[in-house]
Amino acid sequence: MNAxxxxxxxxxxxxxxxxxxxxxxxxxxxxxxxxxxxxxISQHLKVLEAAGLILRRVDGNRRPCRLSPEPLADLxxxxxxxxxxxxxxxxxxxxxxxxxxxxx
Amino acid sequence: MSLSLRTDGETNVIITRTFKxxxxxxxxxxxxxxxxxxxxxxxxxxxxxxxxxxxRPGGKMRYEWVKDGAGFHLTGEFVSLTPYSRIEHxxxxxxxxxxxxxxxxxxxxxxxGGTRLVMTMxxxxxxxxxxxxxxxxxxxxxxxxxxxxxxxxx
Numbered sequence: 001m002n003a004x005x006x007x008x009x010x011x012x013x014x015x016x017x018x019x020x021x022x023x024x025x026x027x028x029x030x031x032x033x034x035x036x037x038x039x040x041i042s043q044h045l046k047v048l049e050a051a052g053l054i055l056r057r058v059d060g061n062r063r064p065c066r067l068s069p070e071p072l073a074d075l076x077x078x079x080x081x082x083x084x085x086x087x088x089x090x091x092x093x094x095x096x097x098x099x100x101x102x103x104x
Numbered sequence: 105m106s107l108s109l110r111t112d113g114e115t116n117v118i119i120t121r122t123f124k125x126x127x128x129x130x131x132x133x134x135x136x137x138x139x140x141x142x143x144x145x146x147x148x149x150x151x152x153x154x155x156x157x158x159x160r161p162g163g164k165m166r167y168e169w170v171k172d173g174a175g176f177h178l179t180g181e182f183v184s185l186t187p188y189s190r191i192e193h194x195x196x197x198x199x200x201x202x203x204x205x206x207x208x209x210x211x212x213x214x215x216x217g218g219t220r221l222v223m224t225m226x227x228x229x230x231x232x233x234x235x236x237x238x239x240x241x242x243x244x245x246x247x248x249x250x251x252x253x254x255x256x257x258x
Protein backbone atom coordinates (compact mmCIF):
# COMPACT_ATOMS: atom_id res chain seq x y z
CA MET A 1 0.00 0.00 0.00
CA ASN A 2 2.58 2.59 1.11
CA ALA A 3 4.87 1.46 -1.71
CA UNK A 4 2.16 2.30 -4.25
CA UNK A 5 1.54 5.74 -2.74
CA UNK A 6 5.27 6.46 -2.63
CA UNK A 7 5.60 5.33 -6.25
CA UNK A 8 2.74 7.57 -7.38
CA UNK A 9 3.95 10.63 -5.45
CA UNK A 10 6.79 11.24 -7.93
CA UNK A 11 5.95 13.22 -11.10
CA UNK A 12 8.47 11.35 -13.23
CA UNK A 13 7.01 8.01 -12.21
CA UNK A 14 3.51 9.28 -12.95
CA UNK A 15 4.77 10.38 -16.36
CA UNK A 16 6.22 6.90 -16.95
CA UNK A 17 2.88 5.35 -15.98
CA UNK A 18 1.10 7.74 -18.31
CA UNK A 19 3.37 6.67 -21.15
CA UNK A 20 2.74 3.00 -20.35
CA UNK A 21 -0.99 3.70 -20.45
CA UNK A 22 -0.44 4.02 -24.21
CA UNK A 23 1.10 0.56 -24.42
CA UNK A 24 4.13 -1.55 -23.64
CA UNK A 25 7.52 0.15 -23.82
CA UNK A 26 11.17 -0.71 -23.19
CA UNK A 27 13.27 1.28 -20.69
CA UNK A 28 15.08 3.09 -23.51
CA UNK A 29 11.77 4.02 -25.16
CA UNK A 30 10.59 5.31 -21.80
CA UNK A 31 13.73 7.39 -21.33
CA UNK A 32 13.38 9.10 -24.71
CA UNK A 33 10.33 11.42 -24.50
CA UNK A 34 11.01 12.48 -20.93
CA UNK A 35 14.72 13.30 -21.33
CA UNK A 36 15.62 11.04 -18.44
CA UNK A 37 18.89 9.11 -18.21
CA UNK A 38 18.84 5.32 -18.51
CA UNK A 39 19.99 4.69 -14.90
CA UNK A 40 17.37 7.13 -13.59
CA ILE A 41 14.68 5.31 -15.57
CA SER A 42 15.86 1.93 -14.25
CA GLN A 43 15.63 3.22 -10.70
CA HIS A 44 12.09 4.52 -11.26
CA LEU A 45 11.07 1.23 -12.91
CA LYS A 46 12.37 -0.70 -9.91
CA VAL A 47 10.21 1.39 -7.58
CA LEU A 48 7.17 0.96 -9.83
CA GLU A 49 7.71 -2.77 -10.16
CA ALA A 50 8.18 -3.21 -6.39
CA ALA A 51 4.94 -1.30 -5.85
CA GLY A 52 3.11 -3.70 -8.15
CA LEU A 53 2.18 -0.92 -10.57
CA ILE A 54 4.03 -2.31 -13.59
CA LEU A 55 4.94 -5.74 -14.94
CA ARG A 56 8.10 -6.59 -16.89
CA ARG A 57 8.77 -9.49 -19.16
CA VAL A 58 11.83 -10.87 -20.90
CA ASP A 59 11.90 -10.82 -24.69
CA GLY A 60 15.41 -11.80 -25.84
CA ASN A 61 17.55 -9.05 -24.40
CA ARG A 62 14.65 -6.60 -24.21
CA ARG A 63 12.80 -6.05 -20.91
CA PRO A 64 9.55 -4.38 -21.98
CA CYS A 65 7.29 -2.94 -19.28
CA ARG A 66 3.55 -2.60 -19.16
CA LEU A 67 1.00 -1.37 -16.70
CA SER A 68 -0.24 -3.82 -14.17
CA PRO A 69 -3.99 -4.16 -14.90
CA GLU A 70 -4.76 -3.40 -11.25
CA PRO A 71 -4.76 -1.15 -9.35
CA LEU A 72 -3.78 1.46 -11.91
CA ALA A 73 -6.49 2.99 -13.96
CA ASP A 74 -6.27 3.67 -17.69
CA LEU A 75 -6.26 6.84 -19.76
CA UNK A 76 -10.02 7.18 -19.37
CA UNK A 77 -9.56 7.22 -15.63
CA UNK A 78 -7.06 10.06 -15.92
CA UNK A 79 -9.40 11.91 -18.21
CA UNK A 80 -12.05 11.67 -15.55
CA UNK A 81 -9.58 13.07 -12.99
CA UNK A 82 -8.94 16.07 -15.19
CA UNK A 83 -12.66 16.40 -15.86
CA UNK A 84 -13.32 16.56 -12.13
CA UNK A 85 -10.74 19.32 -11.60
CA UNK A 86 -12.24 21.39 -14.43
CA UNK A 87 -15.76 20.67 -13.25
CA UNK A 88 -14.95 21.97 -9.75
CA UNK A 89 -13.41 25.11 -11.29
CA UNK A 90 -16.33 25.80 -13.59
CA UNK A 91 -18.93 25.35 -10.86
CA UNK A 92 -17.17 28.08 -8.89
CA UNK A 93 -16.98 30.17 -12.04
CA UNK A 94 -20.77 29.84 -12.49
CA UNK A 95 -21.29 31.32 -9.01
CA UNK A 96 -18.72 34.07 -9.61
CA UNK A 97 -20.31 35.05 -12.94
CA UNK A 98 -23.72 35.26 -11.31
CA UNK A 99 -22.26 37.54 -8.66
CA UNK A 100 -20.57 39.74 -11.28
CA UNK A 101 -23.77 40.02 -13.30
CA UNK A 102 -25.90 41.13 -10.34
CA UNK A 103 -23.24 43.68 -9.37
CA UNK A 104 -23.39 45.35 -12.81
CA MET B 105 -24.00 23.59 -18.89
CA SER B 106 -22.35 20.22 -18.62
CA LEU B 107 -18.65 19.85 -19.18
CA SER B 108 -17.28 17.87 -22.07
CA LEU B 109 -13.64 16.80 -22.03
CA ARG B 110 -12.34 14.57 -24.77
CA THR B 111 -9.18 13.69 -26.62
CA ASP B 112 -8.91 14.48 -30.32
CA GLY B 113 -6.33 12.86 -32.58
CA GLU B 114 -2.94 12.06 -31.09
CA THR B 115 -2.14 15.28 -29.28
CA ASN B 116 -5.28 17.31 -28.52
CA VAL B 117 -7.59 17.61 -25.56
CA ILE B 118 -10.81 19.57 -26.13
CA ILE B 119 -12.89 20.98 -23.30
CA THR B 120 -16.35 22.46 -23.90
CA ARG B 121 -18.60 24.19 -21.37
CA THR B 122 -21.40 26.75 -21.51
CA PHE B 123 -21.96 29.59 -19.02
CA LYS B 124 -25.00 31.72 -18.29
CA UNK B 125 -23.04 35.00 -18.48
CA UNK B 126 -22.08 36.97 -21.61
CA UNK B 127 -18.66 36.41 -23.28
CA UNK B 128 -17.23 39.65 -21.88
CA UNK B 129 -17.68 38.46 -18.29
CA UNK B 130 -16.40 34.95 -18.96
CA UNK B 131 -13.38 36.47 -20.69
CA UNK B 132 -12.69 38.75 -17.71
CA UNK B 133 -12.91 35.77 -15.34
CA UNK B 134 -10.22 34.08 -17.45
CA UNK B 135 -7.82 37.05 -17.58
CA UNK B 136 -8.16 39.14 -14.37
CA UNK B 137 -6.03 37.77 -11.49
CA UNK B 138 -8.47 38.73 -8.73
CA UNK B 139 -11.22 36.81 -10.53
CA UNK B 140 -9.06 33.81 -11.49
CA UNK B 141 -8.08 33.37 -7.83
CA UNK B 142 -11.75 32.99 -6.97
CA UNK B 143 -12.47 29.99 -9.18
CA UNK B 144 -9.39 28.41 -10.80
CA UNK B 145 -8.39 26.42 -7.72
CA UNK B 146 -9.21 22.76 -8.46
CA UNK B 147 -10.66 20.49 -5.77
CA UNK B 148 -11.67 21.73 -2.32
CA UNK B 149 -8.85 22.75 -0.04
CA UNK B 150 -6.59 24.25 -2.70
CA UNK B 151 -6.09 27.99 -3.16
CA UNK B 152 -4.17 30.22 -5.54
CA UNK B 153 -2.31 32.78 -3.41
CA UNK B 154 -0.30 34.11 -6.36
CA UNK B 155 -1.83 34.90 -9.74
CA UNK B 156 -0.10 36.93 -12.41
CA UNK B 157 -1.93 37.48 -15.68
CA UNK B 158 -0.84 40.08 -18.23
CA UNK B 159 -3.27 39.53 -21.12
CA ARG B 160 -1.43 41.04 -24.10
CA PRO B 161 0.75 39.35 -26.75
CA GLY B 162 3.97 38.26 -25.01
CA GLY B 163 2.45 38.96 -21.58
CA LYS B 164 3.25 36.50 -18.79
CA MET B 165 1.03 34.32 -16.66
CA ARG B 166 1.92 32.60 -13.44
CA TYR B 167 -0.50 30.68 -11.20
CA GLU B 168 0.66 29.26 -7.86
CA TRP B 169 -1.51 26.69 -6.05
CA VAL B 170 -1.07 25.53 -2.47
CA LYS B 171 -2.72 23.15 -0.08
CA ASP B 172 -1.49 22.49 3.47
CA GLY B 173 1.85 24.13 2.75
CA ALA B 174 2.61 22.06 -0.38
CA GLY B 175 2.02 23.23 -3.91
CA PHE B 176 3.01 23.63 -7.53
CA HIS B 177 2.77 26.33 -10.16
CA LEU B 178 2.11 27.05 -13.80
CA THR B 179 3.84 29.59 -16.01
CA GLY B 180 2.89 30.71 -19.48
CA GLU B 181 2.87 33.42 -22.12
CA PHE B 182 0.01 34.94 -24.07
CA VAL B 183 0.44 34.59 -27.82
CA SER B 184 -2.54 36.51 -29.19
CA LEU B 185 -5.84 37.86 -27.90
CA THR B 186 -9.07 38.91 -29.59
CA PRO B 187 -11.07 40.64 -26.83
CA TYR B 188 -14.02 38.64 -25.57
CA SER B 189 -13.71 35.94 -28.23
CA ARG B 190 -10.30 34.22 -28.39
CA ILE B 191 -7.16 33.70 -26.28
CA GLU B 192 -4.11 31.82 -27.48
CA HIS B 193 -1.40 31.04 -24.98
CA UNK B 194 1.34 28.55 -24.10
CA UNK B 195 1.63 27.08 -20.60
CA UNK B 196 3.54 24.48 -18.60
CA UNK B 197 3.30 23.02 -15.11
CA UNK B 198 6.27 23.01 -12.72
CA UNK B 199 6.13 19.84 -10.63
CA UNK B 200 8.79 21.18 -9.93
CA UNK B 201 10.40 20.18 -13.25
CA UNK B 202 8.63 21.88 -16.16
CA UNK B 203 6.28 19.75 -18.25
CA UNK B 204 6.44 20.15 -22.06
CA UNK B 205 4.62 23.18 -23.43
CA UNK B 206 0.87 22.96 -23.73
CA UNK B 207 -0.46 25.18 -26.54
CA UNK B 208 -3.96 26.38 -25.64
CA UNK B 209 -6.62 28.17 -27.68
CA UNK B 210 -9.69 29.28 -25.73
CA UNK B 211 -12.71 30.49 -27.68
CA UNK B 212 -15.70 32.34 -26.19
CA UNK B 213 -18.85 32.47 -28.34
CA UNK B 214 -22.21 34.08 -27.53
CA UNK B 215 -24.61 31.18 -27.25
CA UNK B 216 -28.24 31.02 -26.12
CA GLY B 217 -28.00 34.19 -24.03
CA GLY B 218 -24.74 33.02 -22.45
CA THR B 219 -21.33 31.86 -23.55
CA ARG B 220 -20.00 28.69 -25.09
CA LEU B 221 -16.36 28.04 -24.20
CA VAL B 222 -14.20 25.71 -26.26
CA MET B 223 -10.64 25.14 -25.07
CA THR B 224 -8.32 23.22 -27.37
CA MET B 225 -5.05 22.05 -25.85
CA UNK B 226 -2.30 20.78 -28.15
CA UNK B 227 0.59 18.79 -26.71
CA UNK B 228 3.85 18.02 -28.57
CA UNK B 229 3.09 14.29 -28.84
CA UNK B 230 0.82 11.50 -27.60
CA UNK B 231 3.09 10.52 -24.71
CA UNK B 232 3.20 14.10 -23.46
CA UNK B 233 -0.55 14.32 -23.66
CA UNK B 234 -0.89 11.18 -21.58
CA UNK B 235 1.60 12.62 -19.09
CA UNK B 236 -0.38 15.85 -18.88
CA UNK B 237 -3.58 13.95 -18.27
CA UNK B 238 -1.76 12.07 -15.53
CA UNK B 239 -0.74 15.34 -13.91
CA UNK B 240 -4.43 16.17 -13.75
CA UNK B 241 -4.03 13.81 -10.83
CA UNK B 242 -2.02 16.56 -9.15
CA UNK B 243 -5.24 18.48 -8.60
CA UNK B 244 -7.20 15.51 -7.43
CA UNK B 245 -4.36 13.69 -5.72
CA UNK B 246 -6.14 13.39 -2.39
CA UNK B 247 -9.15 11.86 -4.09
CA UNK B 248 -6.89 9.55 -6.09
CA UNK B 249 -5.12 8.36 -3.01
CA UNK B 250 -8.39 7.73 -1.23
CA UNK B 251 -9.79 5.78 -4.13
CA UNK B 252 -6.55 3.93 -4.67
CA UNK B 253 -6.55 2.99 -1.00
CA UNK B 254 -10.02 1.63 -1.57
CA UNK B 255 -8.96 -0.42 -4.57
CA UNK B 256 -5.85 -1.74 -2.86
CA UNK B 257 -7.78 -2.66 0.27
CA UNK B 258 -10.30 -4.66 -1.74
